[in-house]
Amino acid sequence: MWTDYKYLGLVFISFNYQRGEIQKDRRLTMWLAVVLGVLPLLGWLLWWWNDIWYGLVTASLRTSKGGTKLPPGYMGLPIIGEMFTFLWYFKILKRPDDYINLKRQKYGDGIGMYTTHLFGRPSIIVFSPTATKYVFRDEESFILEWPNVEIVGKTALVAVHGKKHARLRTFVSRSINQPEALRRIAHIVQPRMISALKSWAKRGTINSYKEIKKVTFANIGMFFASFEPGPTMDALGQAFIGLVSGIRSYPLNIPGFAYHHGLQCRKTSVTIFREELERRKKNIDDGNAKPMNDLMDGLMKLKDEDGSQLSDIEILDNIISILVAGYESTTLASMWAVYYLAKYPKVLEKLGEETMSLKKSNNKELVTSDEILKMKYTMKVVDETIRLANIAAIVFRTTCQDVNYKGYTIPKGWNVMLWVRYLHTDPDNFNDPMCFNPDRWDALMAPGTYQVFGGGSRICAGNMLARLQIAIFLYHLSTGYKWELVNPDAKVTYLSHPKPEDGAEIRIQKL
Ligand code: HEM
Numbered sequence: 001m002w003t004d005y006k007y008l009g010l011v012f013i014s015f016n017y018q019r020g021e022i023q024k025d026r027r028l029t030m031w032l033a034v035v036l037g038v039l040p041l042l043g044w045l046l047w048w049w050n051d052i053w054y055g056l057v058t059a060s061l062r063t064s065k066g067g068t069k070l071p072p073g074y075m076g077l078p079i080i081g082e083m084f085t086f087l088w089y090f091k092i093l094k095r096p097d098d099y100i101n102l103k104r105q106k107y108g109d110g111i112g113m114y115t116t117h118l119f120g121r122p123s124i125i126v127f128s129p130t131a132t133k134y135v136f137r138d139e140e141s142f143i144l145e146w147p148n149v150e151i152v153g154k155t156a157l158v159a160v161h162g163k164k165h166a167r168l169r170t171f172v173s174r175s176i177n178q179p180e181a182l183r184r185i186a187h188i189v190q191p192r193m194i195s196a197l198k199s200w201a202k203r204g205t206i207n208s209y210k211e212i213k214k215v216t217f218a219n220i221g222m223f224f225a226s227f228e229p230g231p232t233m234d235a236l237g238q239a240f241i242g243l244v245s246g247i248r249s250y251p252l253n254i255p256g257f258a259y260h261h262g263l264q265c266r267k268t269s270v271t272i273f274r275e276e277l278e279r280r281k282k283n284i285d286d287g288n289a290k291p292m293n294d295l296m297d298g299l300m301k302l303k304d305e306d307g308s309q310l311s312d313i314e315i316l317d318n319i320i321s322i323l324v325a326g327y328e329s330t331t332l333a334s335m336w337a338v339y340y341l342a343k344y345p346k347v348l349e350k351l352g353e354e355t356m357s358l359k360k361s362n363n364k365e366l367v368t369s370d371e372i373l374k375m376k377y378t379m380k381v382v383d384e385t386i387r388l389a390n391i392a393a394i395v396f397r398t399t400c401q402d403v404n405y406k407g408y409t410i411p412k413g414w415n416v417m418l419w420v421r422y423l424h425t426d427p428d429n430f431n432d433p434m435c436f437n438p439d440r441w442d443a444l445m446a447p448g449t450y451q452v453f454g455g456g457s458r459i460c461a462g463n464m465l466a467r468l469q470i471a472i473f474l475y476h477l478s479t480g481y482k483w484e485l486v487n488p489d490a491k492v493t494y495l496s497h498p499k500p501e502d503g504a505e506i507r508i509q510k511l
Helices: 002-062 083-092 097-107 129-137 162-176 179-203 208-225 231-247 258-285 295-301 312-343 345-362 369-374 376-389 420-425 438-442 463-480
Strands: 113-118 121-126 205-207 395-399 403-405 408-410 415-418 481-485 505-510
Touching (some): 129 415, 129 420, 162 312, 179 208, 179 463, 179 481, 179 505, 205 208, 208 231, 208 295, 208 312, 208 463, 295 312, 312 345, 312 376, 345 463, 369 376, 369 463, 463 481
Parallel strands (some): 121 415
Antiparallel strands (some): 113 121, 403 408, 481 505
């Protein structure tokens, strides 16, 4: 009996053992199936999710014929899209142009557009001169949509479209970008530039970016609203920092979040300018108005053909939006001019010959805008600086209808990113593009290759003013000072704007 039981026990054990083995085998097979089959499938799905979703599913839903053909490209992972690749090239490798070079190698030049998914939205990258020109011109299909536009103001130039935009542009352009305004502004900005340069030379070593920013802000205060340095300008400076980070933030209107703070800072900025506006209007009513010769005065006085004037809020929104558009851009461009001239002494020498000859012939401390704009080489240095600095690397548009371009569809509601930076660094458009060579401007550029100020009706409203300010700054710098970079090999960061890591620190002294 005992042996029977033992036998049965052994059979039972062996049966259980075998069952255990079979179960183990099954589990192993299951895991193998997961590892070799399901996981790769999931990975594959994840990898291609955006392309499947936007390229097949929504594309077929969009057209009853299912004929939507997107430009070539890759749309990346769900939600994230190609953001990591973008950051990899811009932030880690610090070779932003290779992001497009890689795509050109993979997909060819095609129609000058690629499909991608960036900044949380399905997007089209536009990188060729022809395609860029096409997008800039078709303003009915590709519209400008500023993020968090309520922070700059809903009646600002950048926020309005069509006829309203055309009307406002005339006002803004007459106040800051046309010869009469330029003559006036040229006169206003020089005293602060001259005294800043003197103080830099006394200190010996300065951070160009930080110091130029201070001068630019002081000048903006002066030619926008005749504000002298002091508590009002300090409050405006503080508010401006919060306002700009609010524009770039996620729109959560909750205390503690950048967007909420941005709205508060807008209120502060509006209050500062409104008080000044009210004071001026009261002076007009009391018959005590003095001509102020600044942007606010210009915007208050201008009338269009049918005699209508800007409302108070239009004046305030536009002052704030022009401040946003012009402050950082002018600062960065001037800083890059200092940087490139330090790196290219032959260019500086040639610039010095031209500026010195003007200084000797005119024998006055201040120059006029007419004199400056006639200086051919100086203006070439300015244009070359703006080309290579690529301050506005990408210009954004949104499609408000499906657009068919050369047989491909750019779907409605997508982000269209005009990669203007690449136009200026592509050897197909500029010979030896990374070399700072103002003489390249002796020849005519191929059409559509120089888009530093954007294009179409939205072309920079302060383009002449920006060029003039940089040229005036270079005139005073090159006729009175010599300087060198403290860290000539400092790395350049590209986000949010291109800038040497040390802010172009220089040693500067009087000539
Ligand atoms: C080197 C300096 C500058 C660069 C590279 C630059 C670049 C640009 C670009 C690329 C645009 C077009 C944006 C778009 O189409 O979405 C633009 C628009 C604009 N810029 Fe500038 N800008 C500079 C200086 C200035 C200055 C000094 C001002 C005024 C003080 C200014 C005022 C504006 C305004 C108001 C717009 C909007 C135009 C509109 O929507 O009609 N910019 N800028």
